[in-house]
Amino acid sequence: MIVIDCMGLLCPVPVIKTKKEIEKLPPEGGVIKVLVDNAIACENLGKMADKKGLKCDVVKVADKQYEVTVTVGEGQVTAEAQAPQATPAAMVRGEGLVVAISQDKMGKGSDDLGKILIKGFIFSLAQLEVPPKAVLFFNSGVNLALEGANTLDDLKSLQEKGTQIRVCGTCVDFFNVKDKVAVGEIANMYDIVEFMDGAQKVINI
Amino acid sequence: MIEIFYTFPNTHAVIAGEQALLSAKIAVKVRPVPNAIRAGCGLCLAVSPENVDKAEQTLAEKNIEFSEAYQVENNTFTLIKKK
Numbered sequence: 001m002i003v004i005d006c007m008g009l010l011c012p013v014p015v016i017k018t019k020k021e022i023e024k025l026p027p028e029g030g031v032i033k034v035l036v037d038n039a040i041a042c043e044n045l046g047k048m049a050d051k052k053g054l055k056c057d058v059v060k061v062a063d064k065q066y067e068v069t070v071t072v073g074e075g076q077v078t079a080e081a082q083a084p085q086a087t088p089a090a091m092v093r094g095e096g097l098v099v100a101i102s103q104d105k106m107g108k109g110s111d112d113l114g115k116i117l118i119k120g121f122i123f124s125l126a127q128l129e130v131p132p133k134a135v136l137f138f139n140s141g142v143n144l145a146l147e148g149a150n151t152l153d154d155l156k157s158l159q160e161k162g163t164q165i166r167v168c169g170t171c172v173d174f175f176n177v178k179d180k181v182a183v184g185e186i187a188n189m190y191d192i193v194e195f196m197d198g199a200q201k202v203i204n205i
Numbered sequence: 206m207i208e209i210f211y212t213f214p215n216t217h218a219v220i221a222g223e224q225a226l227l228s229a230k231i232a233v234k235v236r237p238v239p240n241a242i243r244a245g246c247g248l249c250l251a252v253s254p255e256n257v258d259k260a261e262q263t264l265a266e267k268n269i270e271f272s273e274a275y276q277v278e279n280n281t282f283t284l285i286k287k288k
Contacts, residue, residue, distance in 0.1 A: 116220050119235035120248050150227065153234065 001031045011188035014041045029072040037064045040169040044188040096133035098199035101141040131161040138168035146180040155183045208251045211271040229263040
Protein backbone atom coordinates (compact mmCIF):
# COMPACT_ATOMS: atom_id res chain seq x y z
CA MET A 1 0.00 0.00 0.00
CA ILE A 2 1.19 3.49 -0.86
CA VAL A 3 0.76 6.10 1.87
CA ILE A 4 0.64 9.80 1.01
CA ASP A 5 0.95 12.15 3.96
CA CYS A 6 -1.12 15.24 3.16
CA MET A 7 -1.55 16.44 6.74
CA GLY A 8 -1.55 20.22 6.80
CA LEU A 9 -2.01 20.47 3.04
CA LEU A 10 -4.96 22.36 1.62
CA CYS A 11 -6.99 21.37 -1.41
CA PRO A 12 -6.33 20.75 -4.18
CA VAL A 13 -2.88 19.45 -3.18
CA PRO A 14 -4.09 16.11 -1.70
CA VAL A 15 -6.14 15.43 -4.84
CA ILE A 16 -3.26 16.28 -7.18
CA LYS A 17 -0.79 14.16 -5.20
CA THR A 18 -3.22 11.24 -5.19
CA LYS A 19 -3.87 11.51 -8.93
CA LYS A 20 -0.12 11.42 -9.58
CA GLU A 21 0.29 8.29 -7.45
CA ILE A 22 -2.64 6.62 -9.23
CA GLU A 23 -0.96 7.28 -12.59
CA LYS A 24 2.26 5.66 -11.31
CA LEU A 25 0.52 2.42 -10.26
CA PRO A 26 1.21 -0.79 -12.22
CA PRO A 27 -1.53 -2.08 -14.56
CA GLU A 28 -2.84 -4.45 -11.88
CA GLY A 29 -3.75 -1.43 -9.75
CA GLY A 30 -3.15 -0.98 -6.06
CA VAL A 31 -4.26 0.72 -2.87
CA ILE A 32 -3.36 4.26 -1.88
CA LYS A 33 -3.91 5.60 1.61
CA VAL A 34 -4.05 9.38 1.90
CA LEU A 35 -3.67 11.03 5.30
CA VAL A 36 -5.48 14.36 5.52
CA ASP A 37 -6.58 16.68 8.30
CA ASN A 38 -9.83 18.12 6.97
CA ALA A 39 -13.22 16.89 5.81
CA ILE A 40 -13.19 18.95 2.62
CA ALA A 41 -10.09 17.12 1.40
CA CYS A 42 -11.93 13.83 2.08
CA GLU A 43 -14.93 14.98 0.05
CA ASN A 44 -12.75 16.11 -2.84
CA LEU A 45 -10.80 12.87 -2.86
CA GLY A 46 -14.14 11.04 -2.92
CA LYS A 47 -15.32 13.11 -5.88
CA MET A 48 -12.08 12.49 -7.74
CA ALA A 49 -12.42 8.73 -7.07
CA ASP A 50 -16.06 8.79 -8.24
CA LYS A 51 -15.09 10.47 -11.50
CA LYS A 52 -12.51 7.78 -12.12
CA GLY A 53 -14.83 4.97 -11.02
CA LEU A 54 -12.57 4.04 -8.10
CA LYS A 55 -13.52 2.78 -4.66
CA CYS A 56 -12.90 5.28 -1.90
CA ASP A 57 -13.28 4.83 1.86
CA VAL A 58 -12.85 7.46 4.51
CA VAL A 59 -12.04 6.72 8.15
CA LYS A 60 -11.96 9.47 10.73
CA VAL A 61 -9.14 8.33 12.97
CA ALA A 62 -9.26 11.28 15.34
CA ASP A 63 -10.18 14.92 15.36
CA LYS A 64 -8.60 16.51 12.27
CA GLN A 65 -7.13 13.18 11.22
CA TYR A 66 -8.63 11.20 8.37
CA GLU A 67 -7.45 8.22 6.36
CA VAL A 68 -8.80 8.06 2.83
CA THR A 69 -8.22 4.77 1.06
CA VAL A 70 -8.48 4.76 -2.71
CA THR A 71 -8.56 1.34 -4.31
CA VAL A 72 -7.54 1.12 -7.95
CA GLY A 73 -8.59 -2.13 -9.58
CA GLU A 74 -6.86 -4.07 -12.29
CA GLY A 75 -7.11 -2.29 -15.62
CA GLN A 76 -8.28 0.99 -14.10
CA VAL A 77 -4.82 2.54 -14.27
CA THR A 78 -4.44 1.76 -17.95
CA ALA A 79 -7.94 2.97 -18.74
CA GLU A 80 -7.23 6.24 -16.97
CA ALA A 81 -3.92 6.70 -18.73
CA GLN A 82 -5.56 6.32 -22.14
CA ALA A 83 -8.61 8.40 -21.32
CA PRO A 84 -8.53 12.17 -21.20
CA GLN A 85 -8.53 13.81 -17.77
CA ALA A 86 -11.71 13.28 -15.81
CA THR A 87 -13.99 16.20 -16.47
CA PRO A 88 -16.82 17.85 -14.56
CA ALA A 89 -20.28 17.15 -15.92
CA ALA A 90 -20.51 20.64 -17.40
CA MET A 91 -17.63 19.92 -19.74
CA VAL A 92 -19.16 16.67 -20.88
CA ARG A 93 -22.34 18.53 -21.77
CA GLY A 94 -20.44 20.85 -24.04
CA GLU A 95 -18.73 24.16 -24.04
CA GLY A 96 -20.36 27.23 -22.62
CA LEU A 97 -20.21 30.19 -20.36
CA VAL A 98 -18.56 29.94 -16.96
CA VAL A 99 -18.91 32.82 -14.52
CA ALA A 100 -16.27 33.15 -11.81
CA ILE A 101 -17.33 35.36 -8.92
CA SER A 102 -14.47 36.25 -6.59
CA GLN A 103 -16.15 38.86 -4.45
CA ASP A 104 -19.54 39.55 -2.94
CA LYS A 105 -19.85 42.76 -4.90
CA MET A 106 -19.61 43.83 -8.52
CA GLY A 107 -16.88 46.20 -9.59
CA LYS A 108 -14.69 48.59 -7.66
CA GLY A 109 -15.70 51.90 -6.18
CA SER A 110 -18.66 51.87 -3.83
CA ASP A 111 -19.16 48.65 -1.86
CA ASP A 112 -22.82 49.50 -1.30
CA LEU A 113 -23.35 49.90 -5.02
CA GLY A 114 -21.32 46.78 -5.80
CA LYS A 115 -23.36 44.68 -3.39
CA ILE A 116 -26.64 45.62 -5.02
CA LEU A 117 -25.26 45.32 -8.56
CA ILE A 118 -24.16 41.73 -7.98
CA LYS A 119 -27.73 40.80 -7.01
CA GLY A 120 -29.06 42.21 -10.26
CA PHE A 121 -26.28 40.45 -12.13
CA ILE A 122 -27.03 37.02 -10.67
CA PHE A 123 -30.73 37.40 -11.37
CA SER A 124 -29.93 38.41 -14.96
CA LEU A 125 -27.76 35.33 -15.44
CA ALA A 126 -30.80 33.20 -14.70
CA GLN A 127 -32.71 35.04 -17.43
CA LEU A 128 -30.25 34.15 -20.19
CA GLU A 129 -31.75 32.01 -22.92
CA VAL A 130 -28.95 29.51 -22.36
CA PRO A 131 -27.92 29.68 -18.70
CA PRO A 132 -24.22 29.49 -17.81
CA LYS A 133 -22.70 26.04 -17.58
CA ALA A 134 -21.25 26.93 -14.21
CA VAL A 135 -21.00 29.70 -11.68
CA LEU A 136 -17.94 29.48 -9.45
CA PHE A 137 -17.60 31.30 -6.15
CA PHE A 138 -14.39 32.02 -4.35
CA ASN A 139 -12.92 34.38 -1.75
CA SER A 140 -15.67 36.72 -0.49
CA GLY A 141 -17.82 35.61 -3.43
CA VAL A 142 -18.79 32.56 -1.34
CA ASN A 143 -20.91 34.89 0.82
CA LEU A 144 -23.43 34.97 -2.03
CA ALA A 145 -24.05 31.22 -1.66
CA LEU A 146 -24.49 31.13 2.10
CA GLU A 147 -27.62 30.80 4.22
CA GLY A 148 -29.39 34.11 4.49
CA ALA A 149 -27.82 35.63 1.36
CA ASN A 150 -30.33 37.57 -0.69
CA THR A 151 -29.01 35.86 -3.81
CA LEU A 152 -29.89 32.27 -2.84
CA ASP A 153 -33.25 32.07 -4.61
CA ASP A 154 -31.73 33.27 -7.87
CA LEU A 155 -28.83 30.84 -7.54
CA LYS A 156 -31.26 27.99 -6.89
CA SER A 157 -33.20 29.07 -9.94
CA LEU A 158 -29.98 28.93 -11.97
CA GLN A 159 -29.27 25.48 -10.60
CA GLU A 160 -32.73 24.30 -11.61
CA LYS A 161 -31.99 25.47 -15.13
CA GLY A 162 -28.91 23.26 -15.23
CA THR A 163 -26.15 25.60 -14.12
CA GLN A 164 -23.60 23.96 -11.89
CA ILE A 165 -22.84 25.99 -8.79
CA ARG A 166 -19.46 25.43 -7.17
CA VAL A 167 -18.22 27.03 -3.98
CA CYS A 168 -14.51 27.10 -3.12
CA GLY A 169 -13.85 24.72 -0.24
CA THR A 170 -10.65 26.43 0.83
CA CYS A 171 -12.52 29.70 1.07
CA VAL A 172 -15.48 28.43 3.13
CA ASP A 173 -12.95 26.74 5.39
CA PHE A 174 -10.97 29.98 5.73
CA PHE A 175 -14.10 31.96 6.60
CA ASN A 176 -15.39 29.07 8.76
CA VAL A 177 -18.74 29.01 6.95
CA LYS A 178 -18.74 25.52 5.48
CA ASP A 179 -21.93 24.63 7.38
CA LYS A 180 -23.69 27.65 5.92
CA VAL A 181 -23.27 26.85 2.23
CA ALA A 182 -26.85 26.69 1.02
CA VAL A 183 -26.56 26.10 -2.71
CA GLY A 184 -24.28 24.17 -5.04
CA GLU A 185 -21.39 21.93 -4.16
CA ILE A 186 -18.09 22.55 -2.48
CA ALA A 187 -15.24 22.33 -4.95
CA ASN A 188 -11.48 22.44 -4.87
CA MET A 189 -9.20 24.55 -7.03
CA TYR A 190 -8.68 21.62 -9.35
CA ASP A 191 -12.43 21.52 -10.11
CA ILE A 192 -12.53 25.29 -10.52
CA VAL A 193 -9.66 25.25 -13.00
CA GLU A 194 -11.18 22.34 -14.91
CA PHE A 195 -14.44 24.25 -15.30
CA MET A 196 -12.54 27.29 -16.57
CA ASP A 197 -10.43 25.19 -18.90
CA GLY A 198 -13.51 23.54 -20.38
CA ALA A 199 -15.43 26.77 -20.86
CA GLN A 200 -16.02 28.50 -24.16
CA LYS A 201 -15.65 31.74 -22.28
CA VAL A 202 -15.10 32.75 -18.68
CA ILE A 203 -16.45 35.94 -17.17
CA ASN A 204 -14.61 37.07 -14.06
CA ILE A 205 -16.47 39.20 -11.56
CA MET B 206 -46.17 34.02 -9.90
CA ILE B 207 -47.19 37.61 -9.32
CA GLU B 208 -44.63 40.09 -8.04
CA ILE B 209 -44.73 43.80 -7.38
CA PHE B 210 -41.78 45.77 -8.79
CA TYR B 211 -40.89 49.14 -7.33
CA THR B 212 -38.75 51.55 -9.31
CA PHE B 213 -36.86 54.39 -7.64
CA PRO B 214 -35.58 57.78 -8.71
CA ASN B 215 -31.96 56.85 -8.07
CA THR B 216 -29.68 53.98 -7.08
CA HIS B 217 -29.18 55.32 -3.55
CA ALA B 218 -32.91 54.93 -2.98
CA VAL B 219 -32.81 51.33 -4.24
CA ILE B 220 -29.96 50.50 -1.86
CA ALA B 221 -31.67 52.22 1.07
CA GLY B 222 -34.98 50.60 0.14
CA GLU B 223 -33.53 47.09 0.08
CA GLN B 224 -31.83 47.62 3.44
CA ALA B 225 -35.01 49.03 4.98
CA LEU B 226 -37.12 46.10 3.79
CA LEU B 227 -34.54 43.50 4.83
CA SER B 228 -34.29 45.14 8.28
CA ALA B 229 -38.07 44.89 8.55
CA LYS B 230 -37.81 41.19 7.62
CA ILE B 231 -39.72 41.69 4.40
CA ALA B 232 -38.62 39.38 1.57
CA VAL B 233 -37.27 41.55 -1.21
CA LYS B 234 -35.30 40.85 -4.35
CA VAL B 235 -33.13 43.20 -6.36
CA ARG B 236 -33.98 43.05 -10.05
CA PRO B 237 -32.72 44.87 -13.11
CA VAL B 238 -35.51 47.10 -14.38
CA PRO B 239 -37.09 45.09 -17.19
CA ASN B 240 -36.78 46.49 -20.69
CA ALA B 241 -40.56 46.76 -20.82
CA ILE B 242 -40.49 49.40 -18.10
CA ARG B 243 -37.19 51.17 -18.66
CA ALA B 244 -37.87 53.58 -15.85
CA GLY B 245 -35.84 54.81 -12.94
CA CYS B 246 -32.24 53.96 -12.28
CA GLY B 247 -31.77 50.49 -13.73
CA LEU B 248 -32.43 48.42 -10.64
CA CYS B 249 -35.73 47.88 -8.89
CA LEU B 250 -37.04 45.97 -5.89
CA ALA B 251 -39.47 43.08 -6.11
CA VAL B 252 -41.79 41.97 -3.32
CA SER B 253 -44.66 39.54 -3.23
CA PRO B 254 -48.21 40.96 -3.30
CA GLU B 255 -48.95 39.99 0.31
CA ASN B 256 -46.04 42.15 1.48
CA VAL B 257 -47.04 45.27 -0.42
CA ASP B 258 -48.70 47.13 2.45
CA LYS B 259 -45.93 46.39 4.89
CA ALA B 260 -43.25 47.23 2.32
CA GLU B 261 -44.79 50.58 1.38
CA GLN B 262 -45.32 51.44 5.03
CA THR B 263 -41.68 50.61 5.80
CA LEU B 264 -40.40 52.70 2.89
CA ALA B 265 -42.60 55.62 3.96
CA GLU B 266 -41.36 55.41 7.54
CA LYS B 267 -37.80 55.65 6.26
CA ASN B 268 -38.69 58.50 3.90
CA ILE B 269 -37.70 56.44 0.87
CA GLU B 270 -39.88 57.34 -2.07
CA PHE B 271 -40.41 54.91 -4.88
CA SER B 272 -41.26 56.18 -8.35
CA GLU B 273 -43.63 53.58 -9.69
CA ALA B 274 -45.07 50.22 -8.73
CA TYR B 275 -45.83 47.56 -11.31
CA GLN B 276 -47.67 44.31 -10.98
CA VAL B 277 -45.68 41.71 -12.86
CA GLU B 278 -47.13 38.46 -14.06
CA ASN B 279 -45.78 36.33 -16.88
CA ASN B 280 -43.69 39.20 -18.21
CA THR B 281 -46.72 41.46 -18.31
CA PHE B 282 -46.20 44.74 -16.47
CA THR B 283 -49.15 46.70 -15.18
CA LEU B 284 -48.54 50.12 -13.68
CA ILE B 285 -50.45 50.21 -10.42
CA LYS B 286 -48.95 53.25 -8.66
CA LYS B 287 -47.04 56.32 -9.75
CA LYS B 288 -45.66 59.03 -7.47
